[in-house]
Structure formats: C-alpha cells, structure tokens
Amino acid sequence: MKQYEYKIISPLFNAEKNLNELGFEGWELVAVDACSLYLKREIKV
Numbered sequence: 001m002k003q004y005e006y007k008i009i010s011p012l013f014n015a016e017k018n019l020n021e022l023g024f025e026g027w028e029l030v031a032v033d034a035c036s037l038y039l040k041r042e043i044k045v
Helices: 015-024
Strands: 003-009 028-032 037-043
Touching: 003 015, 015 028, 015 037
Parallel strands: none
Antiparallel strands: 003 037, 028 037
C-alpha cells in the first residue's frame, strides 16, 4: 500500500520558486485555498 506525507504552506512572494524547489524534492501540489497550498509525496519504505 502506498503511503504519503503531507505539507501545508502559505503562499509567499516567491511562490513559483518555492513550488519548483518542492517539485524537485518530489512534492505534488494537490489543493489550493485562499490561504494555503497543500502538497503530498509518496513515502518510500
């Protein structure tokens, strides 16, 4: 069974740069609301 870890961040002035860096680390953006960005990545066991 796949397992995931989650991260919630607030949009920042450098949101594009930060999201690109997180993407290289394996994080996937899965949801957005007015105050937060929600990301997940699979945990390799």
